[in-house]
Amino acid sequence: MISAGMAMVLAVAACSDPTQDDDTGSAGDEGTNGASEDTTLNAYLYQPPAANWSPMAPANGSDGIVMNLIYDSLLGVDPDYELYPRLAVDMPEISEDGLTITYTLQEGLTWSDGEPFTAEDVVFTYNLMADPDTGSTASGRFADVVGAPEVAAGTADTVTGFTAPDDHTFQIQLAKPNVGLVGLTGNIWIVPQHALESVPIDEMDTTEFFTQAPTVGLGPYVFQEYRTDQYVHLVKNPAFREGEVDIDEIYLRPVTSDVATAQLGTGEMDLVQISPADLETVEALDGIEVGSGPGAGYIRTSVNEKKPYLQDVRLRQAMLYAIDRQQLIDEALGGHAQPVNSSFMNDALPDGLETYEYDPDRARELLAEMNWDPNQVITLTWIPGQRDRDTAATVLESQLGEVGIKLELNQVQPGQLTDMMNNGTYDMTLYGGGNYATEPFAVYAINGCDTFYPTGGNLSYWCNEEFDALMLEANATVDETARYDLYRQAGQIENAEVPMIYLYNPDTIWAHSDRLSGFVPNGDFTNPFWNVQEWSLDG
Known part of the structure; x- marks a missing residue:
C-alpha cells in the first residue's frame, strides 16, 4: 500500500521534474519520451557532487560515481568485493620477496581525445597520488614505496619506486613488504599525463581540469557538463575498449530519495538507489526490477x-x-x-x-x-x-x-x-x-x-x-x-x-526500469556503474 506521503510525491513528480529546465534542450529529456533514437539513461545521484573530479581529492561518494564513469583504473572491485583487472591484463605479479609489484597493461588503448595510453600515464598518476602537495589524501598509503617518503617530505619531486620499464609495464618497488598495497591502490583512477603535466604540482588540486571540465579520460563516458544541483551530463566514449559502450548518454540527477523513487514510477528516472522503506511501494510498480547487494562499508x-x-x-x-x-x-x-x-x-x-x-x-x-x-x-x-x-x-x-x-x-x-x-x-x-x-x-x-x-x-x-x-x-x-x-x-x-x-x-537496494539490461546490483552504492559498458537501454 502506498503511503499518503509517497502518493503526494508521485503526483508532484508526474507533473514536473524539479531537476530539469525546459530550456536545456538535453537528450536526457528526449531519451525519456522516445523523441530521439539515441539512448539516454537518467540515474539517481544520492547527493549533489562537490564538483571536484580529482582522484587526489578527499573521498566523496557522489563525485566518485562520476569519476567511475569518466576515468578507469588498473583494477576494479566486483559485486563480491573481489579485485579484477581493468586497464591491467591480469592481476599483478608480486615477487617472492614481496618487494616488487608488476602490472602488465592492456595494449592499444587510447584516451578519449585519441592520445595513446601508456605506462607513463600510470607512473604520472601514482606520483600525483603519493604527493600531498597535489591535495592527495591518499599519500600515506605509499609510505613503503621506495622514494615516496622523500616526495611526501618535499625533498624529492618524483617517487623512484614507480617505474615504466616499457609502454605496457608498470612496476612498484617497495622498501618492505606491503601486502595490502594492491587492494588499496589498484583501483586508483588514472589521469592523462599529456593533459596535466604542465600544471604546477601545488596547483593540481585547483586546476580547471579537475574543478570544471575533466574532458579527457579512459572511462566509458566523457564528462560534458555539471549544472549545479540539476544534473551531471556524460556522453559515451567511442574510444573505450574499441567502442564497447551502448548507451549514448547518462544524466546523473541529484534529487532526494523520495523524488527519485517517485520519478522511477513516472518513467522520468531509469536507475535509482531506493530506501528500504520504499521497497514495498517500488516492488508494486509496473515495469520495475529490484536487486540488492550487501554493503562494503557502513x-x-x-x-x-x-x-x-x-x-x-x-x-x-x-x-x-x-x-x-x-x-x-x-x-x-x-x-x-x-x-x-x-x-x-x-x-x-x-x-x-x-x-x-x-x-x-x-x-x-x-x-x-x-x-x-x-x-x-x-x-x-x-x-x-x-x-x-x-x-x-x-x-x-x-x-x-x-x-x-x-x-x-x-x-x-x-x-x-x-x-x-x-x-x-x-x-x-x-x-x-x-x-x-x-x-x-x-x-x-x-x-x-x-x-x-x-x-x-x-x-x-x-x-x-x-x-x-x-x-x-x-x-x-x-x-x-x-x-x-x-x-x-x-x-x-x-x-x-x-x-x-x-x-x-x-544493504544497497537498486530499482531500475525493465528497459535497462545488463545491470548487476552492487552493494557499494558509489559504484553502480562498475559494468556499465555491458548495459543497454530499450527505447
Missing part, C-alpha cells in the same frame, strides 16, 4: 577528538549505548541493515566484541563518571537528502538528548562540509561509505595515527599506537592466517576505544 559519525570535550572514550561509549540502533534499522531501513561494532569485516572481524546494545542507563553512568556537562552543545553535521541518514540524525538528537547529551543538527551542502573538514571546525559528521570488505588494511586509512585528515581519512583524529603497530605488522605479514589474526587483535582495540560512533551497514 554509516557512522566521526567524533573530532581535537575538541577537548570530545576526547574521553567514555563519552563515545555512552553515545553508542544511548542509541537504539536496531530500532533505527527497523524503522528507517525496514530491517535491511546490520548494526556495526567495528570497521573490520568478513574474516578480519573479531569474535567477542562489545556489542553496545541499547542501554541508556549505562550511558548515563558513563557520563556521570566523567562529569559530563549537560549544557555542552555538540554539533552533528551532515549532507541531507538520504532518508535513512536524515532519520538517523534526528534519532541521534532525540536519544542522545534523553541521556543528557545536547546534540544540535547542522545540514550543509558538500562544499560547506569540505570547508569544515579542511578547517577542523566540526564536532561530529554523519557519513558513510568505504570498502573494508576487499582489503582489511583499508581500515588503517580511517584510524591510523598518521592518516589524520587531510592526508588520510581519519576524521576523528583518534590515535592508538598499539592499534597502529598491529595493523602495520599485519600488512607486512605474507602468511594469511597470521595476518588476519593480527587484524582481529587490532579490531578488539578499535571496538573498545570507539574512534567513531558505529551505526549500521546498510
Whole structure:
C-alpha cells in the first residue's frame, strides 16, 4: 500500500521534474519520451557532487560515481568485493620477496581525445597520488614505496619506486613488504599525463581540469557538463575498449530519495538507489526490477577528538549505548541493515566484541563518571537528502538528548562540509561509505595515527599506537592466517576505544526500469556503474 506521503510525491513528480529546465534542450529529456533514437539513461545521484573530479581529492561518494564513469583504473572491485583487472591484463605479479609489484597493461588503448595510453600515464598518476602537495589524501598509503617518503617530505619531486620499464609495464618497488598495497591502490583512477603535466604540482588540486571540465579520460563516458544541483551530463566514449559502450548518454540527477523513487514510477528516472522503506511501494510498480547487494562499508559519525570535550572514550561509549540502533534499522531501513561494532569485516572481524546494545542507563553512568556537562552543545553535521541518514540524525538528537547529551543538527551542502573538514571546525559528521570488505588494511586509512585528515581519512583524529603497530605488522605479514589474526587483535582495540560512533551497514537496494539490461546490483552504492559498458537501454 502506498503511503499518503509517497502518493503526494508521485503526483508532484508526474507533473514536473524539479531537476530539469525546459530550456536545456538535453537528450536526457528526449531519451525519456522516445523523441530521439539515441539512448539516454537518467540515474539517481544520492547527493549533489562537490564538483571536484580529482582522484587526489578527499573521498566523496557522489563525485566518485562520476569519476567511475569518466576515468578507469588498473583494477576494479566486483559485486563480491573481489579485485579484477581493468586497464591491467591480469592481476599483478608480486615477487617472492614481496618487494616488487608488476602490472602488465592492456595494449592499444587510447584516451578519449585519441592520445595513446601508456605506462607513463600510470607512473604520472601514482606520483600525483603519493604527493600531498597535489591535495592527495591518499599519500600515506605509499609510505613503503621506495622514494615516496622523500616526495611526501618535499625533498624529492618524483617517487623512484614507480617505474615504466616499457609502454605496457608498470612496476612498484617497495622498501618492505606491503601486502595490502594492491587492494588499496589498484583501483586508483588514472589521469592523462599529456593533459596535466604542465600544471604546477601545488596547483593540481585547483586546476580547471579537475574543478570544471575533466574532458579527457579512459572511462566509458566523457564528462560534458555539471549544472549545479540539476544534473551531471556524460556522453559515451567511442574510444573505450574499441567502442564497447551502448548507451549514448547518462544524466546523473541529484534529487532526494523520495523524488527519485517517485520519478522511477513516472518513467522520468531509469536507475535509482531506493530506501528500504520504499521497497514495498517500488516492488508494486509496473515495469520495475529490484536487486540488492550487501554493503562494503557502513554509516557512522566521526567524533573530532581535537575538541577537548570530545576526547574521553567514555563519552563515545555512552553515545553508542544511548542509541537504539536496531530500532533505527527497523524503522528507517525496514530491517535491511546490520548494526556495526567495528570497521573490520568478513574474516578480519573479531569474535567477542562489545556489542553496545541499547542501554541508556549505562550511558548515563558513563557520563556521570566523567562529569559530563549537560549544557555542552555538540554539533552533528551532515549532507541531507538520504532518508535513512536524515532519520538517523534526528534519532541521534532525540536519544542522545534523553541521556543528557545536547546534540544540535547542522545540514550543509558538500562544499560547506569540505570547508569544515579542511578547517577542523566540526564536532561530529554523519557519513558513510568505504570498502573494508576487499582489503582489511583499508581500515588503517580511517584510524591510523598518521592518516589524520587531510592526508588520510581519519576524521576523528583518534590515535592508538598499539592499534597502529598491529595493523602495520599485519600488512607486512605474507602468511594469511597470521595476518588476519593480527587484524582481529587490532579490531578488539578499535571496538573498545570507539574512534567513531558505529551505526549500521546498510544493504544497497537498486530499482531500475525493465528497459535497462545488463545491470548487476552492487552493494557499494558509489559504484553502480562498475559494468556499465555491458548495459543497454530499450527505447
